[in-house]
Amino acid sequence: MPEDPPEPSHRPVPEPDLELGEIAPSTYYAHHDTMAAVGFLTMARRLPSLIAEALRLAWSASPRDTVSTVSLSLLGGIVTAFGLLATTGALSALLSEGPTPNRVLAALPSLALVGAAAVARALLQAGAGWAEARLGPQLERAAETRLYGLTSKVELIAYDDPEFHDALERAEGYGVNTVGVVVSSAVDVVTSLVGIAAAAGVLGVLHPVLLPLLPLAVLPDAWAAIRAARQRYTTVNGLVPARRRKYIISRLLADRDCAAEVRAFTMRAFLLRVYDRVARAEQEEMLKLVRRQTLTRLTGQALGGLGSALVYVALGVLLAVGAIPLAVAGTAVLAIRSAQSSLSGLLFTTNTLYEQGLYFTDFLRFCADAEGRLVPPRPRPAPEGFDRIAADDLTFTYPGAEEPALRGVSVEIKRGEIVAFVGENGSGKTTLSKILAGLYEPDTGTVHWDDTDLREVDPEALRARTAVIAQDHTRWPLTARYNITMGTDKGEQALHSAATVAGADEVIAGLPHGYRTLLDRRFKDGHELSGGQWQRIAVARGFHRDADLLICDEPTAALDARAEHALFERISGHADGRTVLLITHRLASVRLADRIYVLEHGKVVEQGDHDALMARGGLYADLYGLQAAAYR
Ligand SMILES: Nc1ncnc2c1ncn2[C@@H]1O[C@H](COP(=O)(O)OP(=O)(O)OP(=O)(O)O)[C@@H](O)[C@H]1O
Numbered sequence: 336m337p338e339d340p341p342e343p344s345h346r347p348v349p350e351p352d353l354e355l356g357e358i359a360p361s362t363y364y365a366h367h368d369t370m371a372a373v374g375f376l377t378m379a380r381r382l383p384s385l386i387a388e389a390l391r392l393a394w395s396a397s398p399r400d401t402v403s404t405v406s407l408s409l410l411g412g413i414v415t416a417f418g419l420l421a422t423t424g425a426l427s428a429l430l431s432e433g434p435t436p437n438r439v440l441a442a443l444p445s446l447a448l449v450g451a452a453a454v455a456r457a458l459l460q461a462g463a464g465w466a467e468a469r470l471g472p473q474l475e476r477a478a479e480t481r482l483y484g485l486t487s488k489v490e491l492i493a494y495d496d497p498e499f500h501d502a503l504e505r506a507e508g509y510g511v512n513t514v515g516v517v518v519s520s521a522v523d524v525v526t527s528l529v530g531i532a533a534a535a536g537v538l539g540v541l542h543p544v545l546l547p548l549l550p551l552a553v554l555p556d557a558w559a560a561i562r563a564a565r566q567r568y569t570t571v572n573g574l575v576p577a578r579r580r581k582y583i584i585s586r587l588l589a590d591r592d593c594a595a596e597v598r599a600f601t602m603r604a605f606l607l608r609v610y611d612r613v614a615r616a617e618q619e620e621m622l623k624l625v626r627r628q629t630l631t632r633l634t635g636q637a638l639g640g641l642g643s644a645l646v647y648v649a650l651g652v653l654l655a656v657g658a659i660p661l662a663v664a665g666t667a668v669l670a671i672r673s674a675q676s677s678l679s680g681l682l683f684t685t686n687t688l689y690e691q692g693l694y695f696t697d698f699l700r701f702c703a704d705a706e707g708r709l710v711p712p713r714p715r716p717a718p719e720g721f722d723r724i725a726a727d728d729l730t731f732t733y734p735g736a737e738e739p740a741l742r743g744v745s746v747e748i749k750r751g752e753i754v755a756f757v758g759e760n761g762s763g764k765t766t767l768s769k770i771l772a773g774l775y776e777p778d779t780g781t782v783h784w785d786d787t788d789l790r791e792v793d794p795e796a797l798r799a800r801t802a803v804i805a806q807d808h809t810r811w812p813l814t815a816r817y818n819i820t821m822g823t824d825k826g827e828q829a830l831h832s833a834a835t836v837a838g839a840d841e842v843i844a845g846l847p848h849g850y851r852t853l854l855d856r857r858f859k860d861g862h863e864l865s866g867g868q869w870q871r872i873a874v875a876r877g878f879h880r881d882a883d884l885l886i887c888d889e890p891t892a893a894l895d896a897r898a899e900h901a902l903f904e905r906i907s908g909h910a911d912g913r914t915v916l917l918i919t920h921r922l923a924s925v926r927l928a929d930r931i932y933v934l935e936h937g938k939v940v941e942q943g944d945h946d947a948l949m950a951r952g953g954l955y956a957d958l959y960g961l962q963a964a965a966y967r
Contacts, residue, residue, distance in 0.1 A: 369693060375561050378689040382524060385692040388699065389521040392514060393470055396477040403466035404522050411459040412529030418452030419537045419670050421445050426662035467522060471515040478514040478698065482506060485705035491774045493708045496734040502701045510698030513691040520688035527684060530677030534670045541663045541670070548649055551642045552671045553678045559635020560682045563628045570624040574617055581613040646671060710794055717796035720883045721784040724748040724771065724914075729780035731766055740766040741777070742937045747930075748884070748914060753906065755917045755925040757955065758934035764918045765806060767934070768886050771916065773797040804877035806888040806918075810869055812855035815843050819875045829879060836905050837874035838898045866893040874902060888918045903927065922959045931955065 393401040424445030429438050486503065493499040538545040587593050588606055597603060650664045659667075724747070731741040741763045748754045748771075756764040769775045771782060773794045782789045789797060811818050819833055830850070834840040846852035846862055853861040854872075864872070870893040877885055887906065891899040899921070906915055907927040917928060925931055926945045933941035933948065933955045941953050948955040 373689070375685075378685055381689060381692065382685065385517070385688055385695075386521040386524065388695070389518045389688075389692075392477070393474060393518045396473040397470055400466045400470045400473065404463055404470060405525065407459050407463035407466060408522055408526040409529055411456050411463060412526060412533050414452050414456045414459060415530060415673065416533030416537050418449055418456065419534070419666060419673065420540065421448035421452055422669060423541065423662050423666040425449055426665045427660065430661050430665075463522075463526075467519055470518060474515050474518055475511075478511045481702060482511050482698070485702060485709075489705050489708040490710055490776070491769075492734065492776070493705075499704070499708070502697070502704060505694070505697040506701035509694045510696075510701065513694045514698065516691045517688060517695045520684045520691060523684040524681060524688055527677045527681035531674050531681065534674035534677065537670045538667060541667055542653070542659050544653060544658060545663075545667050548646045548667070549671060549674055551649075552639075552646045553642075553675050555635050555638030555642050556675060557678055557682055558638070559632050560679060562631045562635075564682075564686050566624060566627050566631065570620055574620055577613050577617050581610060581617065584610045584613065713791055713793045715787060715791040717792050717800055718784045718787045720750070720800070721914075722750050724782065724784055724884070726767075726771060726782045727780055729767070729770060729777040729782070731770060731775065731777050733766075738937075739778075740937050741770075744780070744934075744937070744939055746771075746932050746939065746942075748916060749929075750883075750914055752929040753915045753917060753927060755919065755928035755931045756934060757919070757922060757925055757931060757958070759958070762934040763937040764934055765888055766937075768803075768888055768916055768918055771884070772801045772803055772886055774803075800882055801884045801886065802877045802880035802882035803886045804874050804888060804890045806892070808870070808873035808876075810854065810864075812857065812861075813853070814850065815839075815846060815852050815854055815872065816850040818854055818872050819879050821876060821880075823880075825879070825881070833875045833879035836878045836902075837871045838894075838901055839868075839871040839875040842868045842871055867895055867898065870894055871898060883914060884916065885913045886916045886918075889920070890917075891919065891921065891924070899924075922955075922962050 390401065390405070393404075422445075425442045425448075428442035428445060431438055431441065486507075489499075535546065535549060538549060584606060587597065587602075588610065597606065650659075650667060653659045654661060654664055726744065726746045729741050729744045730739055732739040744763070744767060746754070746756075746767070756767060758764055766775070770777050773789060773792075776790070784797075811821075816830065819830060819839065824830075831840065834843060842864065843849055843852075848860070854864060855861040856863045870890070874887075874890050877887065877890075891902055894902065903924045906917065917925065919925060928944070930942060930944060931948055932939050933953070935954060941948055941951060941955055943951070949959065
């Protein structure tokens, strides 16, 4: 354990508290339970379908390399069998009667065959290895392209569905990485099976009585390997919660985000103690496992030795009674050894294939589910613009939510207007704006751009006509330029004017490489911005887009007073002729709106301009009065 720092004398460090609650299960260990419980036969039964799925995927990534991998591996097995049979010829000649030079001469053709088989096998194995290695990166790319093609295309609402999230986490966190391993394990399983079949075939050809000797020699090893693997799974599965807890604590000790607080609150000694307790417990379990596995392997080896002894005795008896010649017995020993090595390969790869196959299946299931979440093709093109947007009687409930976020909402936005949504937290403003932007589909009700029903329009095309300055905008790990243009370069003039409107020009002027500065500290020469500076960039992004409808969701929450004032001035100047939908809690700023909708619990409870709403003396007047009082 690392040495503890001296405790501060003025305050005792509390005892490490391990009562941190249950650790939630993790994607990375999603199938450990299954692996600890499942038997070898269950694994073996699942093999054919797993091998078929893996080969189908491999075929889609590269038919040529798939065929090469499989055919060269199979040929390698056949050549091995051929080499073993040629050995019998060589041994027969060498062990026959007569002077040694004559016996060697007689053995030469068979020896040449044995040599040729060895060379051919080596070449075939190298070829298979090469094709398999080529397949790996192609598979990885195919799987990732498929995954990310789907994640970026599914309906946005999928991201609010916990089941989609879980499935995505499993597919992305682990499933996609297993594709290559599953395919290579599938090929290895087939190769090992061919190796065993070849050895068994050779024994059968040499003498049928030799066949029953094979299980005698190979089963003890097989038993030990399977048992040791089970022991490891059971232990590691039991350790999953401890390992996750250790990982969480290790992040507190090593992550940048908490580095300052770890020091400010002198947390080091406390955290190290908690870490050490968990790590020690884990170490104890691992040492116990090592002891148990060693015992199992010793038993397996002892039984294996016994099995081999029995094989030799049986061979001796067969030789003594003249059932088989010496050359055949010699080849049988070689064939049994070859089967043993194929079997240990088979056990290892079966285990790997089954385990990785569980995660691989997660990947396949996710892709199938995501396909079902794609927006079906829509008949009408997106409207060129609008004179009036009308939302009628919208209701919307988030997946899994008990209460609807919107209940029977109707709003109207005319071209060139500034319309504001106000209301307390959680009243439904952002949800409504996302439906108007075509990001969510309402459960019931309609949105029309003039006479076009948005349900008939491709949402992607519609989104090209709207710009959203989001409340929780993304801090893209790109240059300042790309953070504003988002890859749609409209020239320097458009870039500078959008940046100026948002006050982002001042931010960019202060960056070491101006617009070319990377806004992410994880990259070399990357730069970090403050919350308000980021918001200015996000606002510039919205203004840069050629959109008929500009949705500003809390665009000034992080801005200083001067920047906020400048932005609202700009919006009140009708943002270069755009229609603006403004969501804000700063009610002084919505005075400029042509119409204000006040939302409460997912319903529009008031609407009108500022003066009308103040005169009404309802929720808006209450909220406005509260804010105004704070400045008096
Ligand atoms: N992704 C989501 N999944 C489930 N419920 C959600 C989700 N997003 C919002 N909600 C719920 O929907 C309701 C409306 O949320 P919305 O974000 O539209 O409110 P808002 O008026 O924009 O709030 P705020 O002023 O805090 O931004 C809230 O009750 C909220 O808890």
